[in-house]
Amino acid sequence: MSFINYASREINCKIVYYGPGLCGKTTNLQYIYQKTDPTAKGKMISLATETERTLFFDFLPLALGEIRGFKTRFHLYTVPGQVFYDASRKLILKGVDGVVFVADSQEERLDANIESLENLKDNLEEQGYRLEDLPFVMQYNKRDLPNVSSMEELRELLNPDGVPEYEACATTGEGVFETVKAVAKLILLELKKGG
Amino acid sequence: MLGPQSAFVMYEEELNQINEVLNKLLRDSNSKVIFLVDKNGQLISAVGETENLDTTSLASLTAGNIAATGGLAKLIGEKEFSILFHEGEKDNIHISIVAQRVILVVIFDQRSSLGLVRLRVKKASDELGRIFEDLTQKTEEQERSGQSQSPFAEITDDDIDNLFK
Numbered sequence: 047m048s049f050i051n052y053a054s055r056e057i058n059c060k061i062v063y064y065g066p067g068l069c070g071k072t073t074n075l076q077y078i079y080q081k082t083d084p085t086a087k088g089k090m091i092s093l094a095t096e097t098e099r100t101l102f103f104d105f106l107p108l109a110l111g112e113i114r115g116f117k118t119r120f121h122l123y124t125v126p127g128q129v130f131y132d133a134s135r136k137l138i139l140k141g142v143d144g145v146v147f148v149a150d151s152q153e154e155r156l157d158a159n160i161e162s163l164e165n166l167k168d169n170l171e172e173q174g175y176r177l178e179d180l181p182f183v184m185q186y187n188k189r190d191l192p193n194v195s196s197m198e199e200l201r202e203l204l205n206p207d208g209v210p211e212y213e214a215c216a217t218t219g220e221g222v223f224e225t226v227k228a229v230a231k232l233i234l235l236e237l238k239k240g241g
Numbered sequence: 242m243l244g245p246q247s248a249f250v251m252y253e254e255e256l257n258q259i260n261e262v263l264n265k266l267l268r269d270s271n272s273k274v275i276f277l278v279d280k281n282g283q284l285i286s287a288v289g290e291t292e293n294l295d296t297t298s299l300a301s302l303t304a305g306n307i308a309a310t311g312g313l314a315k316l317i318g319e320k321e322f323s324i325l326f327h328e329g330e331k332d333n334i335h336i337s338i339v340a341q342r343v344i345l346v347v348i349f350d351q352r353s354s355l356g357l358v359r360l361r362v363k364k365a366s367d368e369l370g371r372i373f374e375d376l377t378q379k380t381e382e383q384e385r386s387g388q389s390q391s392p393f394a395e396i397t398d399d400d401i402d403n404l405f406k
């Protein structure tokens with residue numbers, strides 16, 4: 047649920063990065079944080095375990111600039127991907143305006159991707175959302191590794207509806223900004239429709 | 242009720258009223274900082290000694306905190322915990338839910354007390370509740386009459402692309 051503030055002429059939107067454990071959600075946010083001008087970003091908050099696994103969420107506020115005199119701000123969140131943190135994932139999804147699914151392209155993570163995507167749909171439905179109705183983009187991450195599934199296979203299993211999709215390597219940043227731009231754009235188009 | 246997809250809208254008139262209530266609460270409760278956050282972590286307003294505070298981070302963590310305790314509440318069969326209190330060595334945080342949708346956060350030190358903060362928060366919450374009721378009504382009316390005219394209704398692809406230059 048976006049927040050339109052006529053008093054301060056600001057609009058705030060919430061983007062959630064979803065996907066299985068270790069797929070690279072936190073790495074996406076870290077890269078965006080590192081490469082963003084200090085004036086355009088706030089502090090990045092990571093609520094993580096001692097082994098750097100996301101425990102509750104990562105949070106990164108981004109200011110993109112102005113549209114028609116309104117400052118546009120995006121709040122980027124990641125969920126904890128590990129299966130047993132489902133209760134936390136549901137909380138993070140509240141009020142979401144757009145979703146990025148980060149898939150782990152490695153062959154041995156194919157089932158984990160499918161399971162996580164199903165989990166995303168279930169958790170959204172519980173809150174009265176349908177993934178099909180939300181701004182949604184797919185990122186195939188870790189394309190730099192040798193043991194990855196083919197794009198055809200991933201597309202068929204994870205993106206049958208053909209939402210915007212990007213190949214990425216979050217550690218080097220390839221595809222990272224393309225992904226966030228794509229979902230931000232879909233959100234703004236949704237606002238234009240008067241969502 | 243507003244649907245899950247519709248935007249949360251704030252107007253100048255209501256924000257002024259809210260700030261009036263918050264500033265009064267700040268004085269009456271002798272507290273340091275007060276801020277109001279929506280349940281999704283968006284900062285609505287902050288008053289008091291906010292200069293050295295990262296209010297954006299505070300807003301997001303407060304919402305996370307309320308969401309997590311709300312989850313705990315459900316697990317034990319409560320609707321929600323409407324008040325949270327964190328005690329520090331110097332500063333304390335009093336967090337409460339107003340009108341079921343916004344979070345009121347009061348930061349205070351030894352110049353005030355939990356009892357006083359509680360008392361004043363209760364009164365301010367009633368007033369804030371009324372303002373948010375009006376706000377919901379106003380938003381719904383504007384939507385119904387079709388004149389909500391989102392400021393984004395007219396934006397073009399170019400406007401959007403320009404953001405990402």
Ligand SMILES: Nc1nc2c(ncn2[C@@H]2O[C@H](COP(=O)(O)OP(=O)(O)OP(=O)(O)O)[C@@H](O)[C@H]2O)c(=O)[nH]1
Pocket residue numbers: 065066067068069070071072073074098099100101124125126127128187188189190191214215216217218
């Ligand atoms: N080779 C390679 N490694 C990556 C890539 N993206 C992330 N990693 C590594 O994968 C590991 C896990 O990344 P995270 O970003 O912490 O994963 P996550 O999705 O946040 O995991 P959870 O917090 O448990 O859900 C880290 O060691 C990253 O450096 C990539 O594109 N290529």
Ligand SMILES: [Mg+2]
Pocket residue numbers: 071072073099100124125126127
């Ligand atoms: Mg993580």
